[in-house]
Amino acid sequence: MLGREHDQPVFLFPWPRPRRPRRVIVFRNVSLAYPASGALALDDLNVRIHKGEFVYLVGHSGAGKSSFMNLVLKRALPSRGEVQVAGEPLSRYRGRRTALLRRRIGTVFQDNLLLEHLSAYDNVAFTLQVTGVPGREWPARVGTALRTVGLEGRADARPVQLSQGEQQRVAIARAIVADPPLLLADEPTGNLDPDHAREVLRVLQHVNLRGTTVVLATHARDLVETFRHRTLTLRQGRLVRDDAAGGYAL
Amino acid sequence: MTYHFRQALLAMRGNLTATLGTLTTMTLTLLMLGGVLLLTLNVNRTLEGLESQVEVAAFLEGEADGAALLRQVEALPGVREAQLVPSEAVLAEMTRDYPSTAEAAKLVGNPFPDTLRVRVGRVEDSRPVAQAVERLPGVEDVEYGAGYVDQAVRTLTTVRAAGYGLVALLFAGTLLSILNAVRVAMYARRREISVMRLLGATRGFIRTPHVIEGVLLGTLSSALALAVLAPGYLALAERVAAFAPVFPVVRDQGTLLPLLGAVAMLGILTGLAGSLFATQRYLRELE
Numbered sequence: 001m002l003g004r005e006h007d008q009p010v011f012l013f014p015w016p017r018p019r020r021p022r023r024v025i026v027f028r029n030v031s032l033a034y035p036a037s038g039a040l041a042l043d044d045l046n047v048r049i050h051k052g053e054f055v056y057l058v059g060h061s062g063a064g065k066s067s068f069m070n071l072v073l074k075r076a077l078p079s080r081g082e083v084q085v086a087g088e089p090l091s092r093y094r095g096r097r098t099a100l101l102r103r104r105i106g107t108v109f110q111d112n113l114l115l116e117h118l119s120a121y122d123n124v125a126f127t128l129q130v131t132g133v134p135g136r137e138w139p140a141r142v143g144t145a146l147r148t149v150g151l152e153g154r155a156d157a158r159p160v161q162l163s164q165g166e167q168q169r170v171a172i173a174r175a176i177v178a179d180p181p182l183l184l185a186d187e188p189t190g191n192l193d194p195d196h197a198r199e200v201l202r203v204l205q206h207v208n209l210r211g212t213t214v215v216l217a218t219h220a221r222d223l224v225e226t227f228r229h230r231t232l233t234l235r236q237g238r239l240v241r242d243d244a245a246g247g248y249a250l
Numbered sequence: 251m252t253y254h255f256r257q258a259l260l261a262m263r264g265n266l267t268a269t270l271g272t273l274t275t276m277t278l279t280l281l282m283l284g285g286v287l288l289l290t291l292n293v294n295r296t297l298e299g300l301e302s303q304v305e306v307a308a309f310l311e312g313e314a315d316g317a318a319l320l321r322q323v324e325a326l327p328g329v330r331e332a333q334l335v336p337s338e339a340v341l342a343e344m345t346r347d348y349p350s351t352a353e354a355a356k357l358v359g360n361p362f363p364d365t366l367r368v369r370v371g372r373v374e375d376s377r378p379v380a381q382a383v384e385r386l387p388g389v390e391d392v393e394y395g396a397g398y399v400d401q402a403v404r405t406l407t408t409v410r411a412a413g414y415g416l417v418a419l420l421f422a423g424t425l426l427s428i429l430n431a432v433r434v435a436m437y438a439r440r441r442e443i444s445v446m447r448l449l450g451a452t453r454g455f456i457r458t459p460h461v462i463e464g465v466l467l468g469t470l471s472s473a474l475a476l477a478v479l480a481p482g483y484l485a486l487a488e489r490v491a492a493f494a495p496v497f498p499v500v501r502d503q504g505t506l507l508p509l510l511g512a513v514a515m516l517g518i519l520t521g522l523a524g525s526l527f528a529t530q531r532y533l534r535e536l537e
Contacts, residue, residue, distance in 0.1 A: 073448070096453075099447075099450045099451060099452045101450070102448060104450075107448050107449075113441070113444070113448070126445070131450050131451070
């Protein structure tokens with residue numbers, strides 16, 4: 001019998017029901033306390049981030065942006081509530097599965113964490129090396145990643161020979177070379193001048209257009225205003241605004 | 251695997267002081283261990299020689315029932331074999347060894363009593379067996395090489411125990427040294443390790459270079475220790491055999507090779523165990 005199901009409209013013939021967008025990150029009543037003081041870094045946070053979204057996470061220092069990132073990466077565990085990544089609660093990622101989870105998440109930090117003794121190419125290939133990708137695949141994949149960030153001509157340069165912006169782009173190339181479905185960027189433009197910052201943001205936009213979900217923590221107002229996306233505003237660990245239209249609201 | 255080996259070699263070269271310190275401690279420990287084991291081997295061989303020679307002699311009273319005493323002695327713990335030698339046989343033996351005894355016997359008659367000759371299982375048993383035999387009714391007196399047997403056993407046992415104690419201490423030191431070397435190496439790579447963890451490297455991948463480092467250190471130490479120990483011992487054994495043939499010095503390859511192999515294996519295993527423990531602890535601290 002044709003009838004109402006979950007309040008969906010009734011169609012007289014089969015009609016493709018729009019699929020619910022897949023949730024990549026779910027925070028359900030999540031609190032995170034600092035172990036030393038017991039103060040809350042995150043307080044009863046409820047957030048859902050869907051596949052393919054570009055989301056800004058904004059707030060002052062200490063607002064909880066990095067704590068959010070650390071929870072997604074399972075570098076910390078919530079004191080209360082539940083965090084789900086790729087549809088599974090964080091508690092299910094144990095031992096080797098934690099490593100496998102992190103392989104599906106690209107990360108870029110303010111300190112780009114490049115290895116000084118390696119060239120740009122080797123820094124990017126390092127991801128493939130530690131995740132066991134066969135060496136014959138490296139040249140093509142690293143080449144593509146460096147091309148995506150516009151550094152195909154600087155493959156042999158070491159980090160000290162690159163500008164801050166270029167270093168950060170190498171870090172992005174390293175984060176995307178394994179084609180992760182999710183990219184976390186924690187203040188990636190924090191050390192950069194406005195021109196380099198915009199350059200990095202353009203690269204992240206490009207990565208997002210290829211289908212990667214991007215979560216970018218920043219307190220750079222001009223960037224958030226220039227490239228508008230969904231913006232989550234944190235204040236003292238609480239989500240005070242979730243603005244689909246974007247814009248800096250502090 | 252090439253990456254892991256290269257990282258292990260880089261870590262060893264990068265922390266040269268810690269590497270050399272560990273290598274020296276480990277080599278010395280293995281040398282000491284090898285030395286103590288070889289000493290013990292020779293001590294055991296000497297004790298076996300003593301054991302085969304040590305005899306407790308019980309002199310019986312004139313009216314004692316030798317056959318009954320023999321049965322009682324054979325039932326004592328620690329007794330390997332016992333034999334009743336009548337006084338006439340004792341006199342004949344003595345006359346054969348010391349011909350003048352025959353003339354003395356012509357004057358005073360046979361001065362020797364019936365004698366029980368008892369062999370013990372282990373040389374350490376000679377004293378308790380002698381004491382037990384002496385308490386039996388019908389036994390007048392007991393003799394055994396109390397002086398030299400007791401002293402030899404005591405000295406050799408003490409030497410062996412002190413050697414083992416020293417080796418145990420040195421092994422503890424070696425283990426700590428390896429822990430420290432691996433820890434220093436991991437600390438030096440902390441940035442790389444934190445990047446690896448973020449990129450999704452498994453614990454096994456992060457640990458492998460350092461485990462290789464531990465095994466390489468163990469292997470190198472074993473090789474160095476054996477390079478000194480084997481020719482050194484053989485030269486010493488030749489000299490002892492030439493100057494004091496009474497000592498049964500072990501020189502046969504069938505006995506020496508497994509012992510030296512065990513020393514080498516122990517070195518490698520210590521390196522492996524130390525590095526496994528150190529890497530596990532370090533990664534646990536990071537989490």
